[in-house]
Amino acid sequence: xxxQRSKHTxxxxxxxxxxxxxxxxRRNPLSKYGIGIILIVICGIFTLWTKGLFxxxxxxxxxxxxxxxxxxxxxxxxxxxxxxxxDLSVGSVAALAGVFTAHLLHLSGLPVVAVIGIALTGGMxxxxxxGAVNGFTITRFNVPPFISTLALMTAASxxxxxxxxxxxxxxxxxxxNVLGRGYVLEGLLGPWLPIPVLIMLAIMAGAHVIxxxxxxxxxxxxxxxxEEAARLSGINVxxxxxxxxxxxxxxxxxxxxxxxxxxxxxxPNAGVSYELYAIAATVVGGTSLSGGEGSIPGTLIGALIIGxxxxxxxxxxxxxxxxxxxxxVILLGAVMLDQARKKST
Amino acid sequence: xxxxxxxxxxxxxxxxxxxxxxxxxxxxxxEVHAIAGENGAGKSTLIKxxxxxCRRNAGxxxxxxxxxxxxTPRSAEKCGISIIYQEFNLIRSLSVAENIFLGRExxxxxxxxxxxxxxEARAILDxxxxxxxxxxxxxxxxVAQQQMVEIAHAISINARIMVMDEPSATLTGHxxxxxxxxxxxxxxxxxxxxxxxxxxxxIIRIADRVTVLRDGAHIITRTRNEYNRELLIKDMVGRxxxxxxxxxTRVTGTELLRVDNLSRRGVLEAISFSLNYGEILGITGxxxxxxxxxxxxxxxxxxxxxxxVMIEGKTVRIRSPRNAIRNGIALAVxxxxxxxxxxxxxxxxxxxxxxxxxxxxxxxxxxxxxCAAAALQIERLRIKTTGMLQRVGxxxxxxxxxxxxxxxxxxxxxxxxxxxxxxxxxVGAKQEIYLLINxxxxxxxxxxxxxxxxxxxLGMSDRIFVMRGGALRAQFTRGEATQEKIMxxxxx
Numbered sequence: 001x002x003x004q005r006s007k008h009t010x011x012x013x014x015x016x017x018x019x020x021x022x023x024x025x026r027r028n029p030l031s032k033y034g035i036g037i038i039l040i041v042i043c044g045i046f047t048l049w050t051k052g053l054f055x056x057x058x059x060x061x062x063x064x065x066x067x068x069x070x071x072x073x074x075x076x077x078x079x080x081x082x083x084x085x086x087d088l089s090v091g092s093v094a095a096l097a098g099v100f101t102a103h104l105l106h107l108s109g110l111p112v113v114a115v116i117g118i119a120l121t122g123g124m125x126x127x128x129x130x131g132a133v134n135g136f137t138i139t140r141f142n143v144p145p146f147i148s149t150l151a152l153m154t155a156a157s158x159x160x161x162x163x164x165x166x167x168x169x170x171x172x173x174x175x176x177n178v179l180g181r182g183y184v185l186e187g188l189l190g191p192w193l194p195i196p197v198l199i200m201l202a203i204m205a206g207a208h209v210i211x212x213x214x215x216x217x218x219x220x221x222x223x224x225x226x227e228e229a230a231r232l233s234g235i236n237v238x239x240x241x242x243x244x245x246x247x248x249x250x251x252x253x254x255x256x257x258x259x260x261x262x263x264x265x266x267x268p269n270a271g272v273s274y275e276l277y278a279i280a281a282t283v284v285g286g287t288s289l290s291g292g293e294g295s296i297p298g299t300l301i302g303a304l305i306i307g308x309x310x311x312x313x314x315x316x317x318x319x320x321x322x323x324x325x326x327x328x329v330i331l332l333g334a335v336m337l338d339q340a341r342k343k344s345t
Numbered sequence: 346x347x348x349x350x351x352x353x354x355x356x357x358x359x360x361x362x363x364x365x366x367x368x369x370x371x372x373x374x375x376e377v378h379a380i381a382g383e384n385g386a387g388k389s390t391l392i393k394x395x396x397x398x399c400r401r402n403a404g405x406x407x408x409x410x411x412x413x414x415x416x417t418p419r420s421a422e423k424c425g426i427s428i429i430y431q432e433f434n435l436i437r438s439l440s441v442a443e444n445i446f447l448g449r450e451x452x453x454x455x456x457x458x459x460x461x462x463x464x465e466a467r468a469i470l471d472x473x474x475x476x477x478x479x480x481x482x483x484x485x486x487x488v489a490q491q492q493m494v495e496i497a498h499a500i501s502i503n504a505r506i507m508v509m510d511e512p513s514a515t516l517t518g519h520x521x522x523x524x525x526x527x528x529x530x531x532x533x534x535x536x537x538x539x540x541x542x543x544x545x546x547x548i549i550r551i552a553d554r555v556t557v558l559r560d561g562a563h564i565i566t567r568t569r570n571e572y573n574r575e576l577l578i579k580d581m582v583g584r585x586x587x588x589x590x591x592x593x594t595r596v597t598g599t600e601l602l603r604v605d606n607l608s609r610r611g612v613l614e615a616i617s618f619s620l621n622y623g624e625i626l627g628i629t630g631x632x633x634x635x636x637x638x639x640x641x642x643x644x645x646x647x648x649x650x651x652x653x654v655m656i657e658g659k660t661v662r663i664r665s666p667r668n669a670i671r672n673g674i675a676l677a678v679x680x681x682x683x684x685x686x687x688x689x690x691x692x693x694x695x696x697x698x699x700x701x702x703x704x705x706x707x708x709x710x711x712x713x714x715x716c717a718a719a720a721l722q723i724e725r726l727r728i729k730t731t732g733m734l735q736r737v738g739x740x741x742x743x744x745x746x747x748x749x750x751x752x753x754x755x756x757x758x759x760x761x762x763x764x765x766x767x768x769x770x771x772v773g774a775k776q777e778i779y780l781l782i783n784x785x786x787x788x789x790x791x792x793x794x795x796x797x798x799x800x801x802x803l804g805m806s807d808r809i810f811v812m813r814g815g816a817l818r819a820q821f822t823r824g825e826a827t828q829e830k831i832m833x834x835x836x837x
Contacts, residue, residue: 213709213710213712214705214708214709214710215701215702215705215708215709215710216708218694218698218701218710219701221687221689221690221694222687222690222694222698225687225688225689225690226683226684226686226687226688226689228683228684229683229684229685229686229687230687230698231646231666232644232646232666232676232678232684232685233666233670233698233699233752234666234667234669234670234671234699234756235667235698236667292687292689292690293689
């Protein structure tokens with residue numbers, strides 16, 4: 001998916017040189033919504049395969065709940081990849097933030113609400129700090145993002161084990177565990193509004209606004225599209241890079257905290273290979289690994305495709321090892337299709 | 346006798362530009378045939394077609410009288426054509442020998458035959474009488490030595506047609522002599538050589554024939570005893586200057602910019618000058634004379650070692666492009682696609698890129714204002730787009746340049762640094778750019794224009810500086826400058 005910057009279209013009517021404005025935007029529906037159509041097709045297949053089981057409303061809510069953590073990580077990843085970077089550390093940072101938050105939750109002598117507040121803030125700050133470290137080494141010392149974040153991936157994972165002494169942190173307050181497990185207005189509406197899904201939607205909506213409506217968002221596209229041109233246009237490239245990595249660190253921490261809450265424990269090995277799923281969701285969603293292109297709605301669809309695939313295959317009773325193989329093949333196919341589409345436009 | 350190479354009616358069209366309009370060219374064995382012409386005359390396009398780097402839209406190519414179809418670099422190589430581009434195709438981490446035989450390494454079974462590789466490489470270098478260590482890495486060699494490796498590579502594929510694109514641009518006097526010696530040697534061995542250069546002295550010295558291209562058309566081909574320097578310049582320049590460069594009333598104001606003692610080790614040497622409101626200052630010189638570097642230094646894109654910049658009498662510290670832009674300085678770079686534009690972004694996003702701080706509220710872009718700003722510039726500069734959402738990458742060169750200028754007008758710059766403002770732009774669009782530059786000067790903007798096209802410098806500038814070896818060597822006022830005088834200062 002191309003970055004959908006529909007924000008200027010309203011101008012079509014009040015500027016003269018726009019008379020042919022529609023021309024370049026005209027694409028056939030498959031190319032404009034390519035990846036969305038793939039998602040619908042996959043949903044259709046599973047609906048038939050599971051004889052309607054897949055399309056049960058509760059299952060759909062379930063899928064959304066299952067993708068929420070990956071989608072949150074992928075949101076930060078989208079920022080990084082649009083800026084032509086990569087962040088391999090998000091899985092480890094999620095684990096580290098989860099364990100650290102769980103650790104802080106064991107503070108004693110304070111009211112539980114205060115403890116939770118401190119723990120959440122602490123976890124998020126730690127995530128931001130990790131991202132800032134990435135941004136710092138990348139901008140100040142010109143370490144390639146792949147290496148810098150790979151190093152932090154190892155280091156953050158090690159720190160997670162050190163904080164908890166190698167053992168999961170149990171006995172978290174029930175008020176905290178609600179974050180990952182609870183539903184809004186459950187008594188009134190039933191299990192329809194999972195809290196993690198709402199958090200995911202809020203984060204993605206915020207990220208979407210940043211990308212499409214703020215100067216920082218515009219600069220992220222510019223830095224990813226042509227870093228030298230961006231620099232020569234007066235953009236503070238180092239700041240933009242710091243921003244995207246710090247943002248990715250924060251979203252990774254949010255994902256890790258939700259995961260800890262869901263597991264009712266801080267697990268030091270919880271985030272293993274999460275970075276790969278986050279990258280997959282981002283890339284399947286049409287964000288270009290070479291930078292300058294991408295969108296949050298695309299990433300949401302990417303995360304949905306991955307979620308629907310594993311949920312659907314579970315329902316259909318596909319054996320779990322085979323699931324991994326199929327997942328890999330389909331991810332590759334989706335991106336290949338998308339590349340072919342881009343070439344043809 | 347049939348020619349070694351015969352190109353007939355070659356046409357190449359790019360979106361919005363007709364780069365070649367039916368060009369004829371031929372080459373005999375053991376001949377040096379030079380192609381001369383200004384930038385944008387079509388020299389590079391012609392050799393790209395010959396080298397299979399881009400496809401012609403019409404025309405035929407014959408080798409030894411047989412029509413051939415050249416559509417990839419590989420098929421050109423098969424026809425015995427080798428092109429030595431300005432940017433070498435060498436792998437810096439590999440040795441001289443490995444580069445000469447890249448892709449065609451002698452093997453024994455599945456293993457590289459390193460002995461044979463080195464022997465054959467040495468044989469070629471001996472034949473060229475080039476003293477080079479064949480096991481040395483390319484990265485440690487000088488540019489001149491790398492060029493020798495390129496030529497050796499051409500020999501190794503038995504190239505009978507060798508094209509050299511501005512081979513002398515970065516060579517020193519001594520290295521140039523070596524190159525000429527090598528060319529004489531190749532010629533004696535029967536190779537046909539196409540020699541492309543700006544430098545008339547070289548052409549006069551080594552070429553048996555010279556073909557002049559102008560604006561994508563073949564103007565004339567003369568043999569050695571038919572041409573001289575004056576004739577060549579006349580053929581190259583062709584049209585009368587007064588037709589091409591719109592006149593303007595020249596009123597320059599008070600001092601806007603003063604540069605004092607600007608230095609960067611090995612690049613810029615104690616450069617001092619001033620620029621007034623409404624003045625167009627032309628800077629020219631050969632490639633590598635420090636013109637681009639001077640603009641980049643003023644703009645804060647490169648670090649400087651010494652020197653001060655004053656704007657309206659006040660010393661300003663410019664350590665980054667951001668500082669420069671805040672101080673009203675703008676730089677339209679030579680390579681728009683690589684450094685000037687974000688090609689994947691829309692026309693309007695590019696136009697407002699440097700001035701978003703004027704159209705945002707608490708970091709949120711005010712879309713109405715941004716669009717109005719972009720629309721204003723599109724209208725004013727008459728940028729031809731299908732709409733402000735069109736991707737900049739799909740515009741023609743002239744319109745891309747207008748987008749760059751629009752970006753800086755939007756940023757309310759006072760000082761405009763232009764690096765080769767009309768490179769790769771066709772004649773009609775050039776006129777528009779010239780008119781625009783004149784208008785901006787008339788409105789009081791101070792403009793520094795770097796260009797290798799002498800007619801452009803002469804036709805546009807109020808004062809002209811000539812650079813050589815990182816220093817300002819001469820200064821002319823509008824009346825006293827001529828192409829000959831400038832060439833004289835620039836070349837030695």
